[in-house]
Amino acid sequence: MKELVTADGMRQIEKHAMEKLQLSDAILMERAALFSAAVLEKELKKQGRKKHARILVLCGVGNNGGDGLALARILYEHGYRVFVVLLGDRKKQTELNKKQQQILESLQIKIGDTIRTDIEYDGIVDAMLGIGITRGLSGTFAEAVETVNQMDAFKLAIDIPTGIHADLGLCQTVAFQADATAAFGCIKTGLLLAEGRYASGRKYLGSCGMTYPTGQSGQTAYFMPEKKDIRKALRRQPGGNKGTFGKLAVIAGSEKTPGAALLCTKAAFATGCGYIRLMTAEENKKLVLSVPEVVFQPRQEEEIVPMLQFASCLAIGPGIGTSEETKLFLQAVLRELVNSGKQLPVVLDADALNLFAADESLWKLTAESGAAVICTPHMAEFARLAHVTVEQIRENRLQLAGQFAQEKNCILVLKDATTIVAAPDGRICILPVGNDGMAVAGSGDVLTGTIAGIAARLTDSFLAACCGVYLHGLSGEKAARKKGNAAMLPTDLISHLGKVLKHIDQKRDW
Structure with a gap:
C-alpha cells in the first residue's frame, strides 16, 4: 500500500532528508521545482498548449513560495513567458525565498504584488501557502484565489492547494481549485479527504530525493491501496x-x-x-x-x-x-x-x-x-x-x-x-x-x-x-x-x- 502522511509526518520526512541524507533545503527546493515543471509541461502538452505559453506563478513568502519562484526560473529557461506575483508580508520572507527572488531579479524577471487580469494565461501555478495552513483564507490570499479560480487556464498546485487543510482536506473559506497537484515526498492525507480530494485534481507524486526507511516517515498509520x-x-x-x-x-x-x-x-x-x-x-x-x-x-x-x-x-x-x-x-x-x-x-x-x-x-x-x-x-x-x-x-x-x-x-x-x-x-x-x-x-x-x-x-x-x-x-x-x-x-x-x-x-x- 502507498503510505500517506499528515503535515507533521511530512516535516519528519524533510528532517530525515536533511539530517540523515545530507540534502540541503536548497537542493530539496530545486528538485521540487524541477518535478513541478515536468508535471506542468506534461499537462500543458496534453492540452495542446503552445511551448511559449503564458504562466502565472503565485508565490507566498515561505518555502512553498520559494518552490514557486524556483519553478518560475525553470519555466523561463524553458522558453515560457512567466508572470510572477509575490504575496504576503515581506518581513516574514524566508531566507530561501529571498534567495530565489534574487535569482529571478538577476535574470530581470519582474516580480509583482498584484495579479494582472488583462492577460489570458495558459497556466496558473499556486505556490502560496503550502501544508502549514490550518485556518481559512482571508485578505490578499483569499482575493487572489477567488480571482484565479475564475480564469480559464490550467491550474497546478504545488504540494497542496492553498486553502486546503493538509491533514483533513477541509476548506474553511475558499481554496485554489487545481486541475493537478504536484506533491513531494508523500501524498498528504488532506489531498484525499473532504474538499481537498476535489480541489487538488490529479495527483502527481515525486520523491524529490526525500526517501526514508519504511515505517519511519513519522506517520506510518495512513495508507492508500494500490x-x-x-x-x-x-x-x-x-x-x-x-x-x-x-x-x-x-x-x-x-x-x-x-x-x-x-x-x-x-x-x-x-x-x-x-x-x-x-x-x-x-x-x-x-x-x-x-x-x-x-x-x-x-x-x-x-x-x-x-x-x-x-x-x-x-x-x-x-x-x-x-x-x-x-x-x-x-x-x-x-x-x-x-x-x-x-x-x-x-x-x-x-x-x-x-x-x-x-x-x-x-x-x-x-x-x-x-x-x-x-x-x-x-x-x-x-x-x-x-x-x-x-x-x-x-x-x-x-x-x-x-x-x-x-x-x-x-x-x-x-x-x-x-x-x-x-x-x-x-x-x-x-x-x-x-x-x-x-x-x-x-x-x-x-x-x-x-x-x-x-x-x-x-x-x-x-x-x-x-x-x-x-x-x-x-x-x-x-x-x-x-x-x-x-x-x-x-x-x-x-x-x-x-x-x-x-x-x-x-x-x-x-
Whole structure:
C-alpha cells in the first residue's frame, strides 16, 4: 500500500532528508521545482498548449513560495513567458525565498504584488501557502484565489492547494481549485479527504530525493491501496471450490424492506463468494427464491446455530429494522456466536448499527465472541455510535475513527465521499474512490455485501474491508461512465463489480 502522511509526518520526512541524507533545503527546493515543471509541461502538452505559453506563478513568502519562484526560473529557461506575483508580508520572507527572488531579479524577471487580469494565461501555478495552513483564507490570499479560480487556464498546485487543510482536506473559506497537484515526498492525507480530494485534481507524486526507511516517515498509520494490493488479495485459487471462496450468512431484510437483503446478497456473489445463506423474514421467501443462487433461511432462533456452523463470515443489518423483537434476535445471534467459539468476521451495517448505538451491552457480546467486527456506518450513524456530532467528525475524522476502532476493537469503515477504514492496531486506509452517483438508498447494502463476500474468504478482515470499499467505489466510477451520476442505481454497482474484478485481474485500467 502507498503510505500517506499528515503535515507533521511530512516535516519528519524533510528532517530525515536533511539530517540523515545530507540534502540541503536548497537542493530539496530545486528538485521540487524541477518535478513541478515536468508535471506542468506534461499537462500543458496534453492540452495542446503552445511551448511559449503564458504562466502565472503565485508565490507566498515561505518555502512553498520559494518552490514557486524556483519553478518560475525553470519555466523561463524553458522558453515560457512567466508572470510572477509575490504575496504576503515581506518581513516574514524566508531566507530561501529571498534567495530565489534574487535569482529571478538577476535574470530581470519582474516580480509583482498584484495579479494582472488583462492577460489570458495558459497556466496558473499556486505556490502560496503550502501544508502549514490550518485556518481559512482571508485578505490578499483569499482575493487572489477567488480571482484565479475564475480564469480559464490550467491550474497546478504545488504540494497542496492553498486553502486546503493538509491533514483533513477541509476548506474553511475558499481554496485554489487545481486541475493537478504536484506533491513531494508523500501524498498528504488532506489531498484525499473532504474538499481537498476535489480541489487538488490529479495527483502527481515525486520523491524529490526525500526517501526514508519504511515505517519511519513519522506517520506510518495512513495508507492508500494500490491496484496491485487488491489484485494480490483477491487472486482466486484455480483448484478452489465453493467452500474455498467463502460461505457467507446474511441476516437482512424485513417485510417492508426485502430489497436490502437482495442487494446485499447479490453484491456478495458478484465479488466471487462461493455460498450464501440469507436469513430474512418469512414474508420474503417467495422474493428470495426468485434468486436461485441464494439459500433461504427463515429468521427464527432455532435456525441460528446451524447458520453459524455453516458460515465463514456473518453480515447483519441491512433492512432488519430496530424493533425490540429484532434487538432480542440480534442478542440471541451474538450469544450463540459466543457459545460457538467461532471467531468469525462479522459485518455490521444499517439497523444493526442503530441497535448497537442504542444498547452498549451489544458491544460486550462481540468482545466476548472474539469476532473480527467490521462496522460500516455513514457519518450520521457514526455520530450516534461515537456520541459526537457530524461536524465534529468532519473536523477530526482521522483521530475519531482511530480512537473508535481501538476502543471497540473493531474495524471501522466510515463511509463518506472519501471512505476511511480504521483498524484497532492504528492503521488507517483512505480510499478516494467513488462519486456522488452512489449517494442513493441501497448503495450501503451493496457495500455490506461486497465487504462480507470478500471477508468470507480472506483471513485479514482489515484487508477485506479495504478491498470491498475499493471495488465498490470503482464499480461506481465505471457505472457513472455508462449511465451518468444522476441516473445510477445500486443494481448498477452490482453489475459492474465483476467487470472491475476482471480488469484488476487482467492488470487493465478502466
